[in-house]
Amino acid sequence: MANIRQLDPSASPLDYYGYELRRHREAAGLTLAQLGSIVFCTGSLIGQIETALKVPQREFSERVDAALGTGGTFSRLVGLVLRSQLPGWFQPYADLEAKATFISSFQAQLVYGLLQTKAYARAVLGARDEGDLDGKVAARLDRQRILDREQPPVLWVVLSEAVLHQEIGGREVMREQLAHLLSLQKRRWLEIQVxxxxxxxxxGLMGSFNLLRFDKDPDIVYTEDFVQGHMTANPEAVKEGSVRYDHLQAAALSVDDSAALIARVMEERYGIEPDGRDLA
Incomplete structure (x- = not known):
């Protein structure tokens, strides 16, 4: 008989998820393969999730809840699991980001995480792959759920034009990412300037930074270096960040002209012919 890896459910949200999945599956009298066929995946994947070797996704969790009749247990738990995949130093920022009513972001090199496509995020996070890349990508994309809430935060993003030209993941990935930015222009509470x-x-020459505003709590300014992120509610720092951001907005193209520039770069730099050949 194969050795079954025993999990300590108190070790981490991922271990707890795997422990509970195995417990509920066995209580239902299902093998790995049987549950896998019900939720449209392999029994091997079920086993990897049960042993905390793979990070579950939201869609998977919803299917498991339906298959095992667990009343939404795994759909609720997966949020904690995905949050745990974020770097420890980033988790406090992610928590505040999800509570903010107004987010202002200046990005000098990369598309802001809340606006990234899956392929773009994978290319960014894979540049220095450590651990489960699938889990890290899923965690980043899960942050974007705040934009689909009934009352999402107001999000205003200023991107350096360099972001449009920095080829992340290849031409097709960039074309998809820029097309995604254009599609987001239709959202009422989201504005993008270049x-x-x-x-x-x-x-903004000193680098990227974000400002978070809340209904009742102090405003926050957030910056990152190559090691970790830094948050402060110091009034002078927040004031300085706000003034810098106002200047960046004033120097940036209008929202409509920004969309036109994004579309032009997408076609001229990353355009692809119907037969798959580069326009060049």
Missing amino acids: LPFEAGAHT
Whole structure:
């Protein structure tokens, strides 16, 4: 008989999820393969999730709840599991991001995480792959659920034009990402501006930063270095960040002109012919 890895359910949300999945599956009298056939995956994947070797997805959790009649247990638990896949130093920011009523972001090199496609996120996170890349990508995309809430935060993003030209993941990935940015322009509470190269020296030269505003709590300014992120509610820091952001918005193209620039870069730099050949 194969050795079954025993989990300590108190070790982590992922271990607890796997422990509970095995317990409920066995209580239902189902083998790995049988449950897998019901939720449209392999028995091997079920086994990997039960032994905390794979991170479950939301869709998987919803199917498991339906198959095992667990009343939404796994759909609720998967949020904790995905949050645990974020870097420890980033989790406090993610918690505040989810509670913010107004998010302002300036990005000098990358598309803001809340706006990334799956392929783009995978390319970014895979640049220094450590551990379960699938889990990290799922955790990043799960943050984007706040944009689909009935009352989402107001999100205003200023992207350096360099973000459009920095080829992340290849031409097709970039084309999909820029097309996604254009599709987001239709959202009522979301605005995207591009800071063009022609703006010259600007107040964002020191790097990317985010401002979070709340209904009742103090505002937060967030920055990152190559090691970790830094948050502060210091009034002077928040004031300085707000002034810098106002200047960036003023120097950036209008929302409509930004969309036109994104579309032009998408076609001219990443355009692909119907037969798959590059336009060049």
